Amino acid sequence: MATRTVRDATRELLRDLGLTTVFGNPGTTEIAFLTEWPDDFTYVLALHEASVVAMADGYARATRRATLVNLHSAGGVGHALGHIFTAYRNNAPLIILAGQQTRSLLPDDPFLGAVEAANFPKPYVKWSCEPARAEDVPAALARAYHVATQAPMGPVFVSVPVDDWDVETTKPIVSRPAIRGFAPDPSALDELVSALDAAEHPAIVVGAGVDDEGAVPDLVELAEKVGAGVWASPMAARCSFPEDHPQFFGFLQPERKALASALIDHDLVVVIGAPAFIYHVYRGESEISMPPLFLVNADEQVLARAEAGTGVRATPKLAIRALLERAAPREAPKSRTRLEKPAAVTPITPSFAYSVISEVLPDNAIVVEETPSHRNELHDHLPIKSTDSGFFTVASGTLGYGLPAAVGVALARPDRKVVAILGDGSSMYCVQALWTAAQHDLPVTFVIFDNSQYAAVRILGEAAGGEKVPGVDLGGIDFPALAKSLGLETSVVEKAEDLKPTLEAALPDVRPHLVHVRIDANPRTLY
Ligand SMILES: Cc1ncc(C[n+]2csc(CCOP(=O)(O)OP(=O)(O)O)c2C)c(N)n1
Numbered sequence: 001m002a003t004r005t006v007r008d009a010t011r012e013l014l015r016d017l018g019l020t021t022v023f024g025n026p027g028t029t030e031i032a033f034l035t036e037w038p039d040d041f042t043y044v045l046a047l048h049e050a051s052v053v054a055m056a057d058g059y060a061r062a063t064r065r066a067t068l069v070n071l072h073s074a075g076g077v078g079h080a081l082g083h084i085f086t087a088y089r090n091n092a093p094l095i096i097l098a099g100q101q102t103r104s105l106l107p108d109d110p111f112l113g114a115v116e117a118a119n120f121p122k123p124y125v126k127w128s129c130e131p132a133r134a135e136d137v138p139a140a141l142a143r144a145y146h147v148a149t150q151a152p153m154g155p156v157f158v159s160v161p162v163d164d165w166d167v168e169t170t171k172p173i174v175s176r177p178a179i180r181g182f183a184p185d186p187s188a189l190d191e192l193v194s195a196l197d198a199a200e201h202p203a204i205v206v207g208a209g210v211d212d213e214g215a216v217p218d219l220v221e222l223a224e225k226v227g228a229g230v231w232a233s234p235m236a237a238r239c240s241f242p243e244d245h246p247q248f249f250g251f252l253q254p255e256r257k258a259l260a261s262a263l264i265d266h267d268l269v270v271v272i273g274a275p276a277f278i279y280h281v282y283r284g285e286s287e288i289s290m291p292p293l294f295l296v297n298a299d300e301q302v303l304a305r306a307e308a309g310t311g312v313r314a315t316p317k318l319a320i321r322a323l324l325e326r327a328a329p330r331e332a333p334k335s336r337t338r339l340e341k342p343a344a345v346t347p348i349t350p351s352f353a354y355s356v357i358s359e360v361l362p363d364n365a366i367v368v369e370e371t372p373s374h375r376n377e378l379h380d381h382l383p384i385k386s387t388d389s390g391f392f393t394v395a396s397g398t399l400g401y402g403l404p405a406a407v408g409v410a411l412a413r414p415d416r417k418v419v420a421i422l423g424d425g426s427s428m429y430c431v432q433a434l435w436t437a438a439q440h441d442l443p444v445t446f447v448i449f450d451n452s453q454y455a456a457v458r459i460l461g462e463a464a465g466g467e468k469v470p471g472v473d474l475g476g477i478d479f480p481a482l483a484k485s486l487g488l489e490t491s492v493v494e495k496a497e498d499l500k501p502t503l504e505a506a507l508p509d510v511r512p513h514l515v516h517v518r519i520d521a522n523p524r525t526l527y
Contacts, residue, residue, distance in 0.1 A: 007165040009138045009173050011038060014068065016175035017145050019095065023056035023408070024070030025049050029099030029112055032165035033070065044411065044440070047432040049079035051404040054430060057083065057092040058368070058408025061238070062389055064214060066093040066149050066178075073099045074114035077121060077157075082398045087155040088124040089396035090237055091212060093148040094155040095141065096121070100130065103161045117159035128157040134164035138173050149178045151298035151315045153212070181213070181298070181315030183322060188312045192270070192294050193326045196226060199268035201333065205252065207233040207274020208395065209297065210240035215317035216387040219272070222320050223247050227330035229266065232379075233274030234259065239391035240273060243383035246335040251379045253527045254280035260288040269309075272296045273316040276306045280397075281460065281527060339380050344496040347520040350374035350449060352496060354381040357421065357447065360503045365417040366409055369393045370402030370426040371449050372456035373526060374519075378421070389413070400429025403446065407433050410442040417443060417507065424450040424474055431482065437512040438487025444512045446488075447503075448479050449519040459526050483514035493517045 010033075014020060021042045026034055037043060046052040049071055060067035071077050077084075077098050087094045100106075101113035114120060118128040127147040131140045137160055144156040184192070196202055204226075210219050219241060223230050230241045234254035241248055252259045259277055263269055269291050271277075276295050293309030295302070296319045303311035312319065342351035354377050361367070361382075366389055369378055384390040392409060394401035406420035427448055437444050452475035461469045480490035489511055493502045499517065506513045 003168050004170065005165060006134050006137050006167050006169050007033065009169050009171065010141060013138045013142060013173040013175055015040070016173070018065060019068040019145070021059070022068045022070050023052050023059065025052050025072060025076055026070070027072035027076065027099060027112065029073045029101060029162045030070055032162050033097070033099065033160070044436065046404065046436050048430060049076045050083045050400055051430040051433040051436070053080045053083035053087060053094065053096070054401045054404035055408035055433060055436065056094055057087045057090055057401070058392060058405030059412045060092045060094055061090060061212070061392060062366070062409040062412035064212070066095055066145055069094050069096045071096060071098045073101065073112045074117070074120065075112070077114070081121065081124070083401065084121050084155055085124045086394055086396040086398045086401055090394065091153045091209070092155060093153040095144045095148055096125070096155055096157045097141070098157065098159045100159045100161040102163045104163070106161070114159060118157065121157045124155070125157045126154045130159040130161070131164070134167035135169040135171050137164055138171070142174055142176075146176070146179055151181055181318050183318040184296070184312045184314035189322055189326065191310065192296075192312055193323065195268055195292065195294060196270065196323070197328045201266050202226060202228045202268040202270065203231055203249070203263060203266040204228045205231045205233050205269060205271040205274060206240035207236050207272065208238040208240065209273020209316045210320070211238040211389060212273065213315060213317040214388060215320055216240055216242070218317060218320045218324065220245065220387060222324050222327070224332065225324060225329050226327045227332050228270070229333045231262065233271065234278045235280065235395065236274065237393050237395035238389070239384040239386070242385050242387055243379075244385050247332055249336055252277065254278055255283055255527045256286040257283060257288070258527060260286035260290055263291060264288055266291045268292050268294070270294045270296065271309070272320065275302045276309055342381065346494070346496045348493070348496050348499060348517060349520045350377040351381050353449060353499060353517055353519060354378050356499045356503065357419070358382040360500060360507060361419060362417045362507065364415070365419055366413060367391050368402050368406040368409060368418060368420040370399065371421055371423045372399070372426065373423070373459055374449060376526070399426045403427050404430045404433035406444050406446070407437045407442060410437070410444045411440065417445070419445045419447065419507070421447045421449065424448055424452060424477060424479070425454045428477070432486070434483055434486040434488055434512065434514070441510070442512050443510045445506050445509070446483070446512065446514045448514065448516050450479065450516060451519045451521045453521060455521070456526065463526070479514060479516040489513040491515045
């Protein structure tokens, strides 16, 4: 009988867990894992480890499934750390399998070897390990899978010395189904239902946790039944309520005073699938007191650190379904007025650009965003209407996510058009992911908003009293030439009247296409 190695056993397990699409960047410490790559496995190569992880993160969030990442020992993991942090904040269930030098060389701190490998990605992994013995590798990966996929989901890390993969093993693999979500404690639910029934003007604040679970249709049903106004939580990394719905009230800002004044007319706020709250800037404490707050979340840390409110620990979908069954119906609130279409002026304003994208976007499109100083314009003029994965952005604030994430999203959802809208600065951190998009012929449209600066840093820096701040002027990047060199089709837009026809021509492209748009260098103040 042929010998069964740790590699064979691991592949049995990966097949059972549906982890046959692997995002990676290889080195010698990974060869023994990759050798004789099975035909039923797909290896997606990205040319930098930060891109590998962000791509896998986009794929995991868009499929709502755990995803395997393969990184190169210490150096590869080091390159990836920024987006491991992102995956942690995005609650992306990534299983990061890193190569490690041969066990017998480790005492000599060998070339490429990782010292304290399991500690390197901490604290931004939920669990981390280098198994004590080769035959423990499959069980470590099974455990990693169950930690990554239990709410709150997040990345996990397993370091495997290269000589482990050829070791013979007779241990059976233990493959169990993913562990499901959990419903609220009945008495906590009673309290929340009573508060909701007693309120006159309730608000629901939704965060990425709702769309993470595919629970947006349930949330819409709940909001309609209880007549709540719905707000998007600050910097939400997914769209969890259709933004053209008459009960959609708007986007909360990541600043205490602005946030409190937005919620002033409500007598109860129920935050679902988001922290209460994420802030970006501090301009002092709010003088407006917050309405009574309930916080529904699966994450004990989110519930523990909240400054106010009653915590209800549950995964969002089960909590929403339970509320739907129990809460009393109420009339819909009055709708908010919508903004007018911005003027077609050159230099093109971000508001105008977003409004044009909104007009030409196919119905089932997925928008991936990373335009830091234009987030408000995006929200004002490009309402996301989809109730399933219509929008992805980065929860950590770590730039360089949007471009590779769009590639992962496109691999995950070949049925949907993916449009990535990126600042010139943001697009450069992981620009090599364009090559992966071209290799896989992905129908992604990358729209670069080029204002030739790090505007968000400049604007927020000036608002905080910074003067003559260096390092905020960009410019001189030939995006079409760069994209062409990586295998993309390209277009350029300088005048307002050219934007719509150029996008209409680019969007149906079945290959990746980069549209370089020159944008007004003087966007409005943030927050
Ligand atoms: C990895 C990383 N490095 C630096 C920053 C700081 N930062 C925040 S916004 C920003 C500018 C981004 O420029 P661009 O994408 O052109 O958008 P703009 O601000 O001009 O709208 C920078 C550098 C960050 N958030 N993440």
